[in-house]
Amino acid sequence: MVVAGLTGGIATGKSTVTALFASFGAAVIDADRIAREVVARGSPAWEKIVEHFGTGVLRPDGELDRERLGGVIFSDAVQKDVLNRIVHPEVFREMDRRIRELGEGNRARVVICDVPLLIETGAHQDFEEVILVYVPEPLQIRRLMERDGISRDEALRKVRSQMSIDEKRAYATIVIDNSASREETAKEVQRAYRYLEECASEPDGKGKR
Numbered sequence: 157m158v159v160a161g162l163t164g165g166i167a168t169g170k171s172t173v174t175a176l177f178a179s180f181g182a183a184v185i186d187a188d189r190i191a192r193e194v195v196a197r198g199s200p201a202w203e204k205i206v207e208h209f210g211t212g213v214l215r216p217d218g219e220l221d222r223e224r225l226g227g228v229i230f231s232d233a234v235q236k237d238v239l240n241r242i243v244h245p246e247v248f249r250e251m252d253r254r255i256r257e258l259g260e261g262n263r264a265r266v267v268i269c270d271v272p273l274l275i276e277t278g279a280h281q282d283f284e285e286v287i288l289v290y291v292p293e294p295l296q297i298r299r300l301m302e303r304d305g306i307s308r309d310e311a312l313r314k315v316r317s318q319m320s321i322d323e324k325r326a327y328a329t330i331v332i333d334n335s336a337s338r339e340e341t342a343k344e345v346q347r348a349y350r351y352l353e354e355c356a357s358e359p360d361g362k363g364k365r
Contacts, residue, residue, distance in 0.1 A: 158353075160285035168296060168334060176342055177268045180345065182268045182352075194246040201242050201246045275327050284329075288325055291321070
């Protein structure tokens with residue numbers, strides 16, 4: 157089995173690429189989905205969040221109000237770091253559990269871990285293969301404007317609030333260029349999937365996690 161980390165940036169088409177990998181036969185582990193699960197009401201992460209941020213970040217049903225919590229941390233790097241230190245370890249523990257589960261009985265040959273902050277958290281170091289979904293920044297901004305119906309200034313602010321897509325490229329072992337048509341992207345993903353399958357066939361496989 158080979159386990160690869162996949163990341164990108166806002167409006168680069170990461171969801172499209174992960175869906176294509178799944179269509180070719182890869183097992184996909186979605187870190188964003190896990191992040192929502194590990195902060196469910198009553199969970200250890202939920203308790204730590206409420207202890208630090210207070211009950212003002214809860215909905216009437218006791219679940220986290222993600223929009224309100226996002227407003228608290230959006231312009232406060234210190235509070236954002238606190239939240240990340242609570243949530244990220246829980247996410248990666250659950251990812252590791254799912255990877256081990258998939259490895260039992262060779263249930264999957266290729267596992268793609270979709271992690272938005274793969275590089276920012278340093279988690280890319282845990283993977284032999286790091287896949288980056290790439291589009292040039294000008295196209296990233298234009299797609300974000302069209303997708304969210306926002307101004308160029310707002311799109312630029314959102315894109316620039318993240319690590320540069322070109323900076324991320326330096327950490328990638330596989331780059332999926334999503335600048336052209338879906339058909340061209342599918343061809344790139346298929347090539348990458350075949351390469352990962354070959355890696356999985358090696359005696360020791362690849363992937364550190």
